[in-house]
Each structure stands twice: as C-alpha cells, then as structure tokens.
Amino acid sequence: MDTPLAVRARGIEQAFGEVVALDGVELTVPAGQIHGLVGPNGAGKTTLLGLLLGLAVADSGSLEILGTPVGRALAVPDGVAGFVDGPGLYPSLTARQNLAALAALRGDASMAKAIDDVLAQVGLTVVADDRTRGFSLGMRQRLGLAAALLTQPRLLILDEPSNGLDPAGKKQVYGVLKRLAADGAAVVLSSHRMDDVEALCNEVTILSTGRVAFSGPLSKLAGENSELDYRIVASDPQAARVVAGTTDGLRIGGDSSDEVLVVSGPVPVLDELVKRLVHADIAVRELVPVASPLEAAFLALTEQETN
Ligand SMILES: Nc1ncnc2c1ncn2[C@@H]1O[C@H](COP(=O)(O)OP(=O)(O)OP(=O)(O)O)[C@@H](O)[C@H]1O
Numbered sequence: 001m002d003t004p005l006a007v008r009a010r011g012i013e014q015a016f017g018e019v020v021a022l023d024g025v026e027l028t029v030p031a032g033q034i035h036g037l038v039g040p041n042g043a044g045k046t047t048l049l050g051l052l053l054g055l056a057v058a059d060s061g062s063l064e065i066l067g068t069p070v071g072r073a074l075a076v077p078d079g080v081a082g083f084v085d086g087p088g089l090y091p092s093l094t095a096r097q098n099l100a101a102l103a104a105l106r107g108d109a110s111m112a113k114a115i116d117d118v119l120a121q122v123g124l125t126v127v128a129d130d131r132t133r134g135f136s137l138g139m140r141q142r143l144g145l146a147a148a149l150l151t152q153p154r155l156l157i158l159d160e161p162s163n164g165l166d167p168a169g170k171k172q173v174y175g176v177l178k179r180l181a182a183d184g185a186a187v188v189l190s191s192h193r194m195d196d197v198e199a200l201c202n203e204v205t206i207l208s209t210g211r212v213a214f215s216g217p218l219s220k221l222a223g224e225n226s227e228l229d230y231r232i233v234a235s236d237p238q239a240a241r242v243v244a245g246t247t248d249g250l251r252i253g254g255d256s257s258d259e260v261l262v263v264s265g266p267v268p269v270l271d272e273l274v275k276r277l278v279h280a281d282i283a284v285r286e287l288v289p290v291a292s293p294l295e296a297a298f299l300a301l302t303e304q305e306t307n
Contacts, residue, residue, distance in 0.1 A: 004031050004067060006155045006186030007052060012061035014047055014210075021047040022058070023210040029188055029203075031154070034181045036197035037190040039207035040302050045190035046159055048207070049084050052188060053157050066154055082157030087144025091133040095124050095143050098132060102147050111150050118146040123172050137164030145173060149180070156180060158189040162196050174200050194295045206301055213301040222293040224301070229253055230270060232261040233286035240282050247273045255290075262290065 007029040014022040021044045029035045037045045050056045051063060054076045063070040065077040089098050096115060103111035119128050122142040127135075132143060141164055148156055156177070162170050177187050177200060191197050197204050198218060205215040214221055234240035237259055244252055244261055249269040253262030263273065270287075277284055291299065 005029065005064065006031050006033075006066055007035075007188065008062075008064040009048075009051075010062045012048070012051065012058045012063065014044075014051070014056070014058050020210050022051075025061070025207070025210070025212055026215070027188075027205055027212075028215075029155075029186050031186050032181055032184050033203060034177060034187040034189070034201045036201035036204040037188060037207060038192070038194060038197055038204055038298060039190075039213075040192070042209070043207040043302075044210040045207055046084050049082075049157050049159050049188065049190055052155070053080060053082055053084065055084065077155075079154035080157065081148035081151045081153035081155075082159075083144050083148070084157070084159040086137075087140060087147060089132045089135075089140060089143060092131060094129045094131055095119065095135075095139075095146075096128045098143065099147060099150055102150060106151070114150055118149045121149060121176050122146045123169065138166065138169050141165060142169070142173065145176065149176070153180075154185050156185060156187045158187070160191060161189050162191065162193075170196075194292070194298045198292070198294055206298060208302045214297075218294060221297050224297045227264050227266060228293060228296050229255075229262055229264045229290040231286065231288050231290055232263060232273075232284065233259065234261065234277060235283035235285065237261060239280065240277055243276050243280055243282065244273055247276060 005028060007027055009025060009027040012022050012025040025048060037048060039045055051058050052065065054070065066079050068077065070077060090101060093101065096119065099115045099118065100112060103115065119125050122145050124139065124142055124146060127139065132140065135143065141161060145161065161173060165173060181187055201218065203217050204221060206213040214224065232240065240261055244250055244263055247269065250263050250265040250273055253264060255262045274284055289296065
C-alpha cells in the first residue's frame with residue numbers, strides 16, 4: 001500500500017497585489033517525513049506554510065491535507081497543528097496555564113493530562129509556572145511546540161523553529177520532531193539555513209521567488225552541484241598559484257589571497273592539481289570545500305533565480 005500523503009499541493013498560486021508570492025508550487029510530503037522548506041527572504045516559505053495551516057486560501061491550484069481537499073473556508077484542517085510568525089500566547093498566563101487554556105478550549109480532558117509531559121518534552125518544566133510575558137524567543141518557540149504536541153498532530157507546521165534556540169535547545173527540539181516523525185506524523189518546517197535542514201530533514205524543497213528550484217532528498221541535492229569552490233593552503237602559496245594557473249580545466253577564484261588559493265573544477269581536475277603540486281615539491285596543508293555541498297547547491301539554485 002502507498003504511504004498516505006500528509007500534503008499534496010499542485011500548481012499553487014498566491015499573489016498579494018502585484019507581488020507573486022507562490023508561482024506554480026508543488027509539494028508532496030508523505031506521513032512520517034520531516035520536510036524542509038528553504039529559501040532566501042521573501043521566497044514564499046511563510047505564505048506556503050500559512051496555506052497548509054488554513055490561515056489563507058490559495059488563489060489557484062489544488063491542496064490536499066491528510067487526504068482531504070482544502071476548500072475555500074479558512075480553518076485549520078483536522079490533525080494539523082503549528083504556527084507561523086511565532087506562537088499565539090497569552091502573556092499574562094504562565095506556560096502551564098497557556099496549555100490548560102488550549103485544552104479547555106478544545107474540551108479535551110486527555111489533553112489536560114498531557115500538559116506536564118509536553119512541557120517536559122520541550123524542556124520547559126522549570127519555567128512552567130512563570131508568566132510567558134518574560135519568555136525569550138526560544139522559550140516562546142518551545143511553548144508553541146508544546147501547544148502543538150498537545151493536540152497530537154498528524155501534520156506539524158513550523159516556521160523557522162530553530163530561531164532563538166541555543167545549540168542544546170536545538171538538539172532537544174530536533175529530538176522531539178524526530179520522535180514525532182518516527183511515530184508517523186509529518187513535519188513541514190521552514191528555514192533560511194541549509195545546515196539546520198541537513199541535521200533534521202529527509203527531504204527539502206527549495207523556494208526562490210515563489211518557485212520551486214529543487215524538491216527531493218538531500219543526497220540528490222548534494223549531487224546537483226558537482227563543481228565546488230575549494231580552499232587550498234600550500235607550503236608555497238605563490239608557487240601553488242602558478243601550478244594551478246597551468247592546470248587545464250581549473251579556475252582560480254577571485255577570493256584567492258596571498259596565503260589561500262581558491263579554485264574550482266571537476267574532481268578529476270582537482271586530483272590532477274594535487275598530484276602536480278606534490279610533484280613540484282609543494283605540500284598541501286589544507287584542501288576543503290568553501291561551503292558544504294548542500295550549501296553550495298542551495299546558493300547556486302537560489303542565486304540563479306534571484307540574479
Ligand atoms: N500579507 C502580505 N501582503 C503583501 N505582501 C505579502 C504578504 N505576505 C507576503 N507577502 C510578500 O510575498 C512574498 C513572499 O513572502 P513570505 O513571507 O512568504 O516569504 P518567506 O520566504 O517566508 O520570507 P522570510 O524568510 O523573509 O520570512 C514577499 O515578497 C512578501 O513581501
């Protein structure tokens with residue numbers, strides 16, 4: 001049997017006056033997947049997440065959430081939880097009271113019983129009885145996540161969930177999201193940063209000025225851009241530059257300095273460079289990609305669209 005789809009979006013268009021925020025966007029997210037939506041500022045990530053959360057309706061295209069077509073009414077589809085532009089919290093209530101208010105609103109007694117557990121999952125037990133007015137951005141993000149967990153979502157939508165989180169906080173939140181996905185829920189989250197997505201997501205959709213520039217597994221994305229920029233530190237930088245300049249198929253990058261050589265070219269050409277350097281008695285002390293393969297592919301795909 002096919003894995004049920006949590007999100008199936010086809011040909012989604014959304015404009016705000018003259019600004020086309022989404023232009024023929026396709027998105028497929030199966031149950032159990034953590035899917036990253038990545039793109040530069042203004043790419044359309046928040047607009048797309050808002051559609052998945054039922055905060056707005058697309059101008060055209062079709063959208064199915066958890067197997068049900070989304071109509072024209074503004075409503076959070078059943079089984080979906082999350083937030084864009086920060087969670088809505090009552091500042092005069094404590095973290096625990098905020099969650100209790102949500103449980104009361106839903107009239108669900110089992111939700112009320114799960115409050116301590118979700119607070120512990122997101123690491124807010126110690127501040128559970130503090131008013132949220134004084135909460136930092138990271139604490140607000142965690143409480144928003146706790147509120148979403150309380151509803152036991154089958155699709156969780158998060159806008160920049162790692163904003164404001166310190167490295168330990170990120171690790172904890174990522175652990176929560178991975179457990180949720182392992183239990184069969186789908187997670188769609190946005191980020192500006194490939195490294196965040198790399199640590200967490202199975203698949204990624206790269207948006208650039210409202211269009212999908214790439215969608216698929218991270219391994220496929222890394223293979224999209226075979227020619228990376230490499231930094232080379234050699235024992236004799238000047239001589240290394242001369243050797244690089246006479247190596248066929250190699251380009252010397254403008255970022256090169258007196259100490260560091262930046263080159264790009266196919267991997268066999270880089271191999272040839274290293275052999276020639278060693279042959280010329282020049283030691284290679286460092287040879288590393290300037291950006292990770294994923295970051296480089298992301299930049300190449302989004303720069304193409306925005307230039
Ligand atoms: N309510 C609105 N009214 C007018 N324009 C809007 C509105 N919401 C979004 N836009 C425009 O739509 C485009 C996409 O915006 P969106 O917020 O979805 O991008 P984003 O990828 O989430 O960006 P960021 O990373 O900066 O949050 C932008 O050009 C933005 O200015």
